[in-house]
Amino acid sequence: MAHYYKTDGTLVAKVPNASKPGLFRPTTSADARKLGLWPSVTTILTECNKPMVNDWRVRQGVLAALEMEYSEYQVFNNRDMLIEQILEKSNAFVEYAQQAGIAIHAAIADIIHNLDTPLSIRDFQARDIAEAALLWATDTGFVFSESEKTFVNQRLGYAGTIDLLGTFCGEPCIADIKSRDDLVITK
Numbered sequence: 034m035a036h037y038y039k040t041d042g043t044l045v046a047k048v049p050n051a052s053k054p055g056l057f058r059p060t061t062s063a064d065a066r067k068l069g070l071w072p073s074v075t076t077i078l079t080e081c082n083k084p085m086v087n088d089w090r091v092r093q094g095v096l097a098a099l100e101m102e103y104s105e106y107q108v109f110n111n112r113d114m115l116i117e118q119i120l121e122k123s124n125a126f127v128e129y130a131q132q133a134g135i136a137i138h139a140a141i142a143d144i145i146h147n148l149d150t151p152l153s154i155r156d157f158q159a160r161d162i163a164e165a166a167l168l169w170a171t172d173t174g175f176v177f178s179e180s181e182k183t184f185v186n187q188r189l190g191y192a193g194t195i196d197l198l199g200t201f202c203g204e205p206c207i208a209d210i211k212s213r214d215d216l217v218i219t220k
């Protein structure tokens with residue numbers, strides 16, 4: 034999903050849907066041009082080829098196909114139906130991975146800002162990962178003071194949200210949080 038920001042750093046995720054009064058739709062680049070919004074760095078990067086991300090997505094499709102039972106294949110009498118089923122399974126995992134990343138980001142923000150947010154089972158796992166990541170970062174020389182900090186750079190024409198802001202060995206730094214599905218946290 035594309036992210037566009039106002040000059041004051043406010044995210045404009047949705048705009049009124051002209052064809053369906055009273056409803057909203059995701060903000061597009063055309064909306065951003067009309068409204069004078071700034072694209073996020075991630076939105077700009079969606080225009081770039083990302084071989085590792087593309088490879089990961091293809092692998093999810095292959096894994097979805099391999100995990101289907103042979104009897105499931107027999108149900109499909111045409112290739113298009115089979116492909117749709119495999120894509121559905123693959124996309125479900127991609128969505129799960131995105132939601133896990135969101136939960137980990139939220140847990141890191143809660144820890145840095147000393148918030149005691151009620152946790153679901155899934156959030157407990159995200160919090161364990163967040164605590165381990167922050168412990169590693171601290172042991173390596175990072176000190177974080179803020180998280181999920183919104184900024185706008187009008188001179189360069191972009192905006193976004195910084196995952197972590199702080200210092201590394203005494204020097205100012207920003208950090209971008211990435212997660213992967215094969216990461217194992219041990220205590």
